[in-house]
Amino acid sequence: MKQKKIVSGYFTDDKDLIVAIKKLQARNIAIADVRTPFPVHGLDTVLKFKRSRLPRAGFIAGVIGLCVGLGFQAWVFTKAWPLNFGGKPNFSLPSFIPVTFELTVLFTAFALVFGFLIRSKLGPGSDAVLYDEAVTDDHFQILLDVKDSNEETMLQTLTEVGAKGIQTHEV
Amino acid sequence: MYKQFEFSQKLKSRLLILIVLGALLAIGGILLNLDDTHRIWANVLLNGFFFTAIALGAMFFIAVHVLGESGWQTSISRIPEAMSLYVPVGGLFMLLVLVGMHNIYHWSHTEDLDAILKGKSAFLNPVAFSIRTVAYILAWTVLIFKIRKLSLASDKSDNIKLFNKNRTWSAVFIVVFAVTSSTAAWDWIMSIDSHWYSTLFGWYIFSGFFVSAVAMIIILLFTLRNMGYMQHVNEEHLHDLGKYLFGFSIFWAYLWIAQYLLIWYSNIPEETIYYVKRLEDFPNLFIINLVLNFVAPFLVLMARGTKRKINILLITSIIVLCGHWIDTYLGIWPGALGHATFGILEIGMTLFTLGLFLFAFYHNFAKAPVVQENNPYFKESFDYDNIR
Numbered sequence: 001m002k003q004k005k006i007v008s009g010y011f012t013d014d015k016d017l018i019v020a021i022k023k024l025q026a027r028n029i030a031i032a033d034v035r036t037p038f039p040v041h042g043l044d045t046v047l048k049f050k051r052s053r054l055p056r057a058g059f060i061a062g063v064i065g066l067c068v069g070l071g072f073q074a075w076v077f078t079k080a081w082p083l084n085f086g087g088k089p090n091f092s093l094p095s096f097i098p099v100t101f102e103l104t105v106l107f108t109a110f111a112l113v114f115g116f117l118i119r120s121k122l123g124p125g126s127d128a129v130l131y132d133e134a135v136t137d138d139h140f141q142i143l144l145d146v147k148d149s150n151e152e153t154m155l156q157t158l159t160e161v162g163a164k165g166i167q168t169h170e171v
Numbered sequence: 172m173y174k175q176f177e178f179s180q181k182l183k184s185r186l187l188i189l190i191v192l193g194a195l196l197a198i199g200g201i202l203l204n205l206d207d208t209h210r211i212w213a214n215v216l217l218n219g220f221f222f223t224a225i226a227l228g229a230m231f232f233i234a235v236h237v238l239g240e241s242g243w244q245t246s247i248s249r250i251p252e253a254m255s256l257y258v259p260v261g262g263l264f265m266l267l268v269l270v271g272m273h274n275i276y277h278w279s280h281t282e283d284l285d286a287i288l289k290g291k292s293a294f295l296n297p298v299a300f301s302i303r304t305v306a307y308i309l310a311w312t313v314l315i316f317k318i319r320k321l322s323l324a325s326d327k328s329d330n331i332k333l334f335n336k337n338r339t340w341s342a343v344f345i346v347v348f349a350v351t352s353s354t355a356a357w358d359w360i361m362s363i364d365s366h367w368y369s370t371l372f373g374w375y376i377f378s379g380f381f382v383s384a385v386a387m388i389i390i391l392l393f394t395l396r397n398m399g400y401m402q403h404v405n406e407e408h409l410h411d412l413g414k415y416l417f418g419f420s421i422f423w424a425y426l427w428i429a430q431y432l433l434i435w436y437s438n439i440p441e442e443t444i445y446y447v448k449r450l451e452d453f454p455n456l457f458i459i460n461l462v463l464n465f466v467a468p469f470l471v472l473m474a475r476g477t478k479r480k481i482n483i484l485l486i487t488s489i490i491v492l493c494g495h496w497i498d499t500y501l502g503i504w505p506g507a508l509g510h511a512t513f514g515i516l517e518i519g520m521t522l523f524t525l526g527l528f529l530f531a532f533y534h535n536f537a538k539a540p541v542v543q544e545n546n547p548y549f550k551e552s553f554d555y556d557n558i559r
Binding site: 039041042044045051055059086088094095097098 | 428431432435436438473474475555556558
């Protein structure tokens with residue numbers, strides 16, 4: 001397995017984290033990842049993340065769910081097994097709406113959850129490495145990949161921007 | 172930074188022209204339709220109720236945010252605040268309806284009532300109806316003036332007690348509103364179809380006028396920005412207003428389908444008559460109502476980007492506002508007239524009340540600073556963003 005070297009440092013306040021990221025970027029140091037206990041407002045803007053395509057996947061899945069729900073009910077109640085419910089026509093749109101709605105929501109939810117798990121390589125059996133368990137509590141951790149630049153500069157810059165617990169990990 | 176709004180002479184005269192034009196058209200319409208008193212009074216009720224309810228929805232908007240201690244809305248809260256002050260003016264229209272109630276409400280003809288209406292007469296009789304109408308208007312007006320007074324006092328002092336008092340009075344308003352918004356909807360709109368009733372009608376009407384109030388806030392915000400005020404309102408605030416418009420349009424559609432579906436399923440003639448009248452005599456409006464109030468805002472505002480562009484928001488708001496005017500029309504006309512009418516009377520009355528509403532809004536908006544700078548959440552209002 002290929003060796004990977006990661007430099008990490010943490011902050012105890014999200015505002016310090018944002019300031020430090022801006023300083024690192026000003027010195028042209030690429031940030032591999034940032035781990036926080038909760039979603040930090042403005043972090044994705046600072047890291048210049050592209051907007052997720054997840055909503056689009058959800059929309060497409062929702063449209064499919066809508067068509068499946070409506071089409072399946074229309075087929076069952078008019079072709080496959082027509083039944084007389086209180087003298088109402090076999091094709092009764094109002095009675096299809098709740099089921100169609102639920103299937104739309106279900107398909108969207110599945111697309112969002114599984115799309116997210118697949119794209120971020122999460123889920124059962126995935127290999128998640130925590131360099132610092134406190135990122136689930138009160139540490140805001142910056143990870144730098146050593147292959148991006150010199151290790152010495154990285155360690156030095158991290159100290160300068162005020163990071164604590166600076167370490168090098170080999171994975 | 173926060174430029175004080177001035178009700179310019181130009182705007183004033185434009186609105187006065189709108190009011191006079193509306194009044195002239197309305198008077199012309201009344202003279203042309205003197206024999207059709209049902210139509211005249213239905214117009215008074217429609218526009219009186221529609222704009223009063225929007226003002227009331229604006230007050231609910233403030234109260235619910237004050238109670239929820241939300242930060243973002245403090246940057247625009249003076250807009251719904253100034254809107255809410257229209258309630259006493261619109262209340263005059265509702266008091267006027269009391270004079271002509273025989274032309275709208277079947278149950279008010281106490282001399283010849285059938286068994287069902289006799290059974291309802293303990294609640295639905297002219298005296299109790301008048302007392303309730305006056306009580307609603309009085310209670311809302313008193314609470315709205317009280318909350319406005321506290322809000323104006325907070326401009327001069329940064330005492331936290333004012334904020335806490337405001338919260339208490341907002342809670343009182345919510346409690347009063349929870350009961351009166353439902354009963355007022357029963358009294359003013361549902362009882363037009365005197366034999367028919369629906370238990371969720373109050374929320375249905377509420378969801379309609381609340382989303383109209385949000386649409387009106389967006390439209391007024393646009394006009395103010397166009398005149399060079401409220402420049403501090405940023406995309407995040409627009410996004411949140413857009414979410415309100417989107418979410419409550421869906422909420423309205425949800426209540427609409429909930430009411431329709433149960434009546435359609437059970438298929439009891441006493442209940443289906445409500446929809447039979449609307450589907451047979453107003454088939455086009457019935458569909459247009461759903462398209463304007465649900466399909467259009469749902470499809471347009473689903474994407475993130477459209478909620479952050481004020482022009483798209485403005486167009487959607489106008490569509491939704493027209494849609495809910497039609498929705499209220501559909502609540503009144505089938506019961507009061509039984510057939511669709513649209514002419515200079517309807518146009519004139521709508522322009523007249525719209526003009527009054529806008530005039531009252533700008534008049535009251537000019538009286539106070541455009542933002543509540545002493546609100547403890549004011550800074551927070553600019554220190555947030557909607558997650559992507």
